Amino acid sequence: MFAKVSRTTAALALAAIFITPAAAKDKLVINSYGGAYEQIHRKLVIEPFMKKYDVDVQVITAYSADALAQLRAQKAAPQYDVIHFSGGQEVVAAREGLISPIKAEELPNAKDLYPFAVEGLARGEGPVHAVAAIGLLYNKDTAPKKPTRWADLWDPAYKDHVVLTDLSNSYGLLGFLMMNKVKGGDIKNPDPGFNAVKELLGSAVIVSTSPELQQNFAQNDAWIAPYAQDYAYTLRKAGLPIEFVQGAEGTPAVYLTANLVANRPNQDLAKKFIDFSISPEVQEGWARELRYSPTNKAAKLDDALAKEVVYGDKAVAGLMRFDPVEVDAARASLIERWKKLIAR
Amino acid sequence: MRDRLEDLSLAGPGILLLALAFILPIVEMLRLSFVGTDGSVTVEHFVRFLSDPYYLGVVWRTIYLSILITAICAAVGFPLAYVMARVSPQLRLWLIVLVILPLMTSVVVRTFGWMVLLGRGGLIPVVLWKLGLAGRNFTLMHTEAAIVIGMVQVLLPFTTLSILGVIMKIDRRLEEAARTMGASFLATMCNVVLPLAMPGILAGSLLAFTLSVSSFITPSLLGGVRLPVVAGSIYESATKTLEWNFAAAQSVILLVGVLIVLMPYIRLSERRHG
Numbered sequence: 001m002f003a004k005v006s007r008t009t010a011a012l013a014l015a016a017i018f019i020t021p022a023a024a025k026d027k028l029v030i031n032s033y034g035g036a037y038e039q040i041h042r043k044l045v046i047e048p049f050m051k052k053y054d055v056d057v058q059v060i061t062a063y064s065a066d067a068l069a070q071l072r073a074q075k076a077a078p079q080y081d082v083i084h085f086s087g088g089q090e091v092v093a094a095r096e097g098l099i100s101p102i103k104a105e106e107l108p109n110a111k112d113l114y115p116f117a118v119e120g121l122a123r124g125e126g127p128v129h130a131v132a133a134i135g136l137l138y139n140k141d142t143a144p145k146k147p148t149r150w151a152d153l154w155d156p157a158y159k160d161h162v163v164l165t166d167l168s169n170s171y172g173l174l175g176f177l178m179m180n181k182v183k184g185g186d187i188k189n190p191d192p193g194f195n196a197v198k199e200l201l202g203s204a205v206i207v208s209t210s211p212e213l214q215q216n217f218a219q220n221d222a223w224i225a226p227y228a229q230d231y232a233y234t235l236r237k238a239g240l241p242i243e244f245v246q247g248a249e250g251t252p253a254v255y256l257t258a259n260l261v262a263n264r265p266n267q268d269l270a271k272k273f274i275d276f277s278i279s280p281e282v283q284e285g286w287a288r289e290l291r292y293s294p295t296n297k298a299a300k301l302d303d304a305l306a307k308e309v310v311y312g313d314k315a316v317a318g319l320m321r322f323d324p325v326e327v328d329a330a331r332a333s334l335i336e337r338w339k340k341l342i343a344r
Numbered sequence: 345m346r347d348r349l350e351d352l353s354l355a356g357p358g359i360l361l362l363a364l365a366f367i368l369p370i371v372e373m374l375r376l377s378f379v380g381t382d383g384s385v386t387v388e389h390f391v392r393f394l395s396d397p398y399y400l401g402v403v404w405r406t407i408y409l410s411i412l413i414t415a416i417c418a419a420v421g422f423p424l425a426y427v428m429a430r431v432s433p434q435l436r437l438w439l440i441v442l443v444i445l446p447l448m449t450s451v452v453v454r455t456f457g458w459m460v461l462l463g464r465g466g467l468i469p470v471v472l473w474k475l476g477l478a479g480r481n482f483t484l485m486h487t488e489a490a491i492v493i494g495m496v497q498v499l500l501p502f503t504t505l506s507i508l509g510v511i512m513k514i515d516r517r518l519e520e521a522a523r524t525m526g527a528s529f530l531a532t533m534c535n536v537v538l539p540l541a542m543p544g545i546l547a548g549s550l551l552a553f554t555l556s557v558s559s560f561i562t563p564s565l566l567g568g569v570r571l572p573v574v575a576g577s578i579y580e581s582a583t584k585t586l587e588w589n590f591a592a593a594q595s596v597i598l599l600v601g602v603l604i605v606l607m608p609y610i611r612l613s614e615r616r617h618g
Contacts, residue, residue: 168585335580335584339569
């Protein structure tokens with residue numbers, strides 16, 4: 001298998017030499033999100049890809065909203081080949097024709113992806129290459145019992161030890177939408193969520209950033225908080241006894257997608273890059289390094305690792321997604337209402 | 345003629361810097377605050393802010409906390425400055441160093457220090473718990489008291505030093521005269537020192553008040569998201585919900601508010617100088 005792959009690679013490389021004699025290496029321009037994420041992105045995807053296909057990949061640090069703004073501005077002459085989004089911007093980008101549809105056959109690894117990761121292809125979006133799941137973080141040493149459901153946030157057993165995250169934080173927003181859903185609301189009707197949060201206000205701490213959450217677990221005797229699975233790992237690395245559980249009612253998540261930019265000359269190579277991003281090896285790496293959940297069924301994780309991400313058919317079945325367009329439209333008004341609710 | 349040229353060339357860099365770094369941004373902020381979502385000229389952002397009880401509540405919290413902080417700074421700063429002015433020059437130097445020393449560290453670092461001291465399990469709540477004055481879960485974090493404590497610590501040097509400068513200039517013989525005429529220490533303070541020190545107290549309070557209504561880091565770290573102040577609300581609008589025009593309108597309101605407070609203060613201190 002491996003030999004075959006490398007022979008194909010060699011053939012491709014050889015072909016590349018004949019087709020573009022003496023020319024510079026092929027080059028892809030992509031975005032990444034900076035910080036620890038970008039470091040791991042380079043190590044897992046970008047550098048191995050450059051080596052494998054003998055090409056150059058130029059990385060520009062741009063968060064999703066920025067990246068979408070740049071794509072719009074560059075519509076006449078796009079500068080990116082592959083664009084990564086984490087906030088659902090691919091839905092908008094596809095609608096505006098900024099990214100090209102990809103057929104599943106064009107991505108050899110797509111056949112191994114879970115259905116949720118490729119359903120966007122039909123709408124002209126790229127595949128989901130990683131998932132940051134939102135669930136309940138709890139302190140396994142001090143919490144009286146292990147939470148199992150989102151509704152446990154209102155369990156009197158955790159009273160005075162609940163931490164909620166401000167809606168200006170995107171994980172906080174998804175956590176709130178889930179609490180709202182559990183209480184019977186939806187994006188257009190957030191009343192149940194706000195009423196339910198109101199019940200908690202007297203006894204919960206509200207934070208607005210990840211480090212504040214860490215501080216509450218470390219110093220303020222916090223027991224339970226809705227937040228992201230990858231951050232539970234960050235807290236464990238900091239020496240805190242924090243575990244993550246998927247709420248029984250469902251697991252909202254941040255979906256990281258890799259998209260093919262429209263009207264670029266080298267779409268074939270860009271597709272190879274996207275395919276590389278969804279390969280089992282790369283996905284295993286994301287899970288190992290940052291605890292992002294794989295979207296590829298073929299990704300092999302050892303047992304210890306598998307427990308710390310959303311892994312296997314049963315766990316994956318719990319994943320759900322709030323419509324990114326609706327969330328984006330409601331964001332500002334939800335945040336303002338939230339601010340008014342929590343202000344003392 | 346040449347004098348004016350020389351003056352201008354000397355003041356030039358300063359004026360240029362002021363124009364680029366202060367006037368230009370303020371003009372741009374004014375412009376933004378009147379631009380609607382569709383690009384037209386509008387006062388909708390001002391209406392939204394001034395007609396909403398939530399934002400008025402934020403303004404009210406900012407004002408009364410600032411008044412409280414200013415009052416405490418003046419009340420603590422005046423006796424401290426008086427003592428500093430009346431001790432030997434050597435001791436005074438050490439006291440000034442002590443007062444200035446905290447300014448050598450960043451406000452953020454000092455605020456983090458307060459977070460440790462005031463948080464659950466921190467020194468102050470633990471002492472109160474041991475003394476039986478508070479519950480074990482007691483915390484001062486995310487309270488208005490925390491904001492006041494943190495801000496007073498940040499602003500006290502400014503008030504003290506402005507008062508010190510004025511008290512130093514008060515002729516000691518005036519106090520001695522008052523005492524020999526039979527006035528008690530307290531009466532001397534109230535009738536002689538305090539009135540003469542008033543310009544310094546006014547200047548120091550002014551400084552403390554304007555700095556505290558516009559402060560943002562300390563209230564947001566010690567008060568948390570549930571105790572918003574105007575500066576924090578501007579930050580939220582500008583960086584979290586990306587409503588720049590609304591943020592600009594809030595900034596204009598804050599600026600105008602500070603100017604309105606400054607006016608009588610300036611009048612008052614002018615009269616005292618005149």
